[in-house]
Amino acid sequence: MFDLDKWQEIFITMKKNKMRTFLTGFSVAWGIFMLIILLGSGYGLENGVRDEFEGDAINYVNIRQGITSMPYKGMKPGRFLQFTMEDYEMLKTLNELDDISGRLFVAGESLLSYGHDYATFPIFAVHPAYQHVEDLFMTSGRYLNDKDIEENRKMVAIGKTVYQELFKGKEDAVGKYIKINGVPFKVIGVFDDPGIARDLERVYVPITTAQKVFTRGNSVPHMQLLLGDTDTEESRRVIDEMIAMLSARHKFDPADTRAVGIYNPVEQYEKLMNLFSNIRFYIWIIGVMTIIAGVVGVSNIMMIVVKERTKEIGIRKALGASPWSIISLVMQESILITAFAGYVGLVAGVGLLEVISKNIEIDFFKNPEVNIQVAIGATVIMILAGALAGFVPARKAAAVKPVIALRDE
Amino acid sequence: MISLSGLHKSYITGQNRLHVLKGINLEIEKGEMVSIMGSSGSGKSTLLNIIGILDNYDEGEYKLNGKLVRGLTETQAARYRNDMIGFVFQSFNLIPFKNAVENVALPLYYKKINRKKRNMMAMEYLERMGLKEWADHTPNEMSGGQKQRLAIARSLIARPAVILADEPTGALDSKTSYEVMEVLQEINKEGITMLIVTHEKDISEMTDRIIRLNDGLIEYSNGIKKKNVKKMVTA
Numbered sequence: 001m002f003d004l005d006k007w008q009e010i011f012i013t014m015k016k017n018k019m020r021t022f023l024t025g026f027s028v029a030w031g032i033f034m035l036i037i038l039l040g041s042g043y044g045l046e047n048g049v050r051d052e053f054e055g056d057a058i059n060y061v062n063i064r065q066g067i068t069s070m071p072y073k074g075m076k077p078g079r080f081l082q083f084t085m086e087d088y089e090m091l092k093t094l095n096e097l098d099d100i101s102g103r104l105f106v107a108g109e110s111l112l113s114y115g116h117d118y119a120t121f122p123i124f125a126v127h128p129a130y131q132h133v134e135d136l137f138m139t140s141g142r143y144l145n146d147k148d149i150e151e152n153r154k155m156v157a158i159g160k161t162v163y164q165e166l167f168k169g170k171e172d173a174v175g176k177y178i179k180i181n182g183v184p185f186k187v188i189g190v191f192d193d194p195g196i197a198r199d200l201e202r203v204y205v206p207i208t209t210a211q212k213v214f215t216r217g218n219s220v221p222h223m224q225l226l227l228g229d230t231d232t233e234e235s236r237r238v239i240d241e242m243i244a245m246l247s248a249r250h251k252f253d254p255a256d257t258r259a260v261g262i263y264n265p266v267e268q269y270e271k272l273m274n275l276f277s278n279i280r281f282y283i284w285i286i287g288v289m290t291i292i293a294g295v296v297g298v299s300n301i302m303m304i305v306v307k308e309r310t311k312e313i314g315i316r317k318a319l320g321a322s323p324w325s326i327i328s329l330v331m332q333e334s335i336l337i338t339a340f341a342g343y344v345g346l347v348a349g350v351g352l353l354e355v356i357s358k359n360i361e362i363d364f365f366k367n368p369e370v371n372i373q374v375a376i377g378a379t380v381i382m383i384l385a386g387a388l389a390g391f392v393p394a395r396k397a398a399a400v401k402p403v404i405a406l407r408d409e
Numbered sequence: 410m411i412s413l414s415g416l417h418k419s420y421i422t423g424q425n426r427l428h429v430l431k432g433i434n435l436e437i438e439k440g441e442m443v444s445i446m447g448s449s450g451s452g453k454s455t456l457l458n459i460i461g462i463l464d465n466y467d468e469g470e471y472k473l474n475g476k477l478v479r480g481l482t483e484t485q486a487a488r489y490r491n492d493m494i495g496f497v498f499q500s501f502n503l504i505p506f507k508n509a510v511e512n513v514a515l516p517l518y519y520k521k522i523n524r525k526k527r528n529m530m531a532m533e534y535l536e537r538m539g540l541k542e543w544a545d546h547t548p549n550e551m552s553g554g555q556k557q558r559l560a561i562a563r564s565l566i567a568r569p570a571v572i573l574a575d576e577p578t579g580a581l582d583s584k585t586s587y588e589v590m591e592v593l594q595e596i597n598k599e600g601i602t603m604l605i606v607t608h609e610k611d612i613s614e615m616t617d618r619i620i621r622l623n624d625g626l627i628e629y630s631n632g633i634k635k636k637n638v639k640k641m642v643t644a
Binding site: 004005012013016311312314315316317318319320321322323324325398401402403406 | 458461463464483484487488490491492496498502503504506515516518519520524563567
């Protein structure tokens with residue numbers, strides 16, 4: 001296959017027709033460049049969105065007490081529903097449920113203090129299962145547990161940011177007491193969350209404790225149903241079951257979407273991931289189509305090349321060139337142009353992506369990149385494209401009849 | 410060396426069938442120098458193309474060096490041409506972007522002889538043709554006579570049994586024509602069979618035998634005492 005003379009000939013013809021070679025190659029380079037940029041951006045978008053989800057579990061359903069908007073069994077719409085610990089206990093019995101947590105916000109920003117240091121951070125009153133909703137991990141100590149709930153202990157797990165504010169990062173927080181609106185709570189742990197910084201500006205206390213200390217009765221306005229390994233269908237089943245239970249208890253129309261606010265990240269996530277795989281699919285189609293346009297260009301040019309070189313090919317055949325040697329001459333030129341131009345496009349595309357990913361920060365767009373499989377895929381496409389582009393012209397060249405080619409005009 | 414019997418060839422163009430060769434019988438011995446004459450359309454170029462295995466024939470038999478040439482694949486035909494036949498054309502048919510050495514060496518490339526050896530041999534033949542100084546020049550930098558000598562060098566390099574020359578002097582003035590014929594006579598002396606298609610009487614008189622073609626048939630085939638070009642020029 002490697003034959004210095006053939007390559008020399010190819011280079012000579014390419015050099016003699018610089019503009020033609022350049023334009024031919026450009027169409028292919030552009031095709032590959034576009035493909036790389038599109039694929040890279042697709043990945044960037046996907047990475048960005050994945051990143052937004054990171055730090056929170058996606059396999060849970062969040063529900064919130066709402067206001068009825070439909071009349072039901074003689075009751076007027078506009079009723080405020082109030083979820084309580086009874087609802088929490090009832091929903092615990094749902095099938096296909098891994099765990100459940102209630103959540104109560106202690107009104108407004110609450111004043112925290114440790115010694116002479118003060119700070120205001122939101123207080124989340126929750127069940128232990130909430131740790132999995134936010135995907136928190138403890139850097140020291142522990143999270144809330146069932147005992148804390150049962151015994152209404154005044155315990156608190158604090159975020160990393162809170163820890164830094166109150167303890168200035170100097171001493172160990174676990175076992176120390178901080179005051180929340182004047183009430184002392186024992187710090188049981190400090191948590192981190194690889195997601196969003198905002199999530200670290202919180203403290204968690206047992207929901208039962210909060211109900212008592214901050215006089216909230218037994219209200220549980222929000223609940224998080226943890227589903228474990230799940231898909232959209234399963235999450236919907238759980239939601240239907242849950243609505244049926246709540247509707248029976250609170251007497252609202254199960255079709256009333258305003259009565260219970262539902263946020264289902266499982267469905268959102270799956271939708272997004274489907275969207276991305278579709279985007280990727282379309283990007284490949286667009287990219288391959290662009291490359292095909294380039295290939296047609298190369299093929300077209302090679303056709304002209306063969307026509308221009310008819311006489312030369314005739315001479316070669318008269319001197320003993322076999323059809324195969326002619327075919328390989330044309331195909332190799334085509335593959336060389338395509339592969340080289342394609343490589344240039346690949347490098348340019350990857351280079352641009354590098355610059356973008358280093359210098360540009362946009363929400364939902366992070367680390368646009370192409371992986372090695374894509375690069376290999378693109379290379380294979382280039383070689384195939386070159387061979388494909390050269391094939392028809394090569395066949396035409398091989399079919400040149402020396403008699404006709406040598407005829408004197 | 411070349412043996413043709415009952416050779417027929419027709420060209421079909423659309424509805425028309427053009428019968429070009431209507432039964433050619435011809436024997437050319439090894440080492441003979443033969444000229445084929447005839448008016449245009451008499452079929453002399455077609456005959457040369459068939460002998461050169463550039464074209465096929467419809468009927469009859471063609472033996473080259475004892476081997477029947479019939480129904481060859483393109484690859485086989487290419488092989489035969491490469492091994493046995495050297496071509497010299499009216500319009501030289503040199504490859505314009507290759508220099509003299511590369512042009513001459515081209516048949517050896519198709520014999521898969523390595524580059525160094527090919528170029529060495531090509532230099533030898535260029536030297537024989539008095540073109541050593543022109544080795545690095547491309548054909549368009551050379552005169553007509555030089556180009557034809559270059560083409561002759563190319564036809565010789567693969568040591569063929571037969572050289573087929575289609576109007577080798579057609580594009581040259583008479584002085585240069587004589588020089589080229591002198592070269593061809595020299596080569597013939599070494600035992601290479603030579604077939605020259607020409608319409609010039611004085612050129613044909615420099616060969617051993619004149620074959621006259623008329624309307625697809627051989628009108629006559631006369632052996633003559635050929636004129637030695639070297640003597641003519643020096644005289």
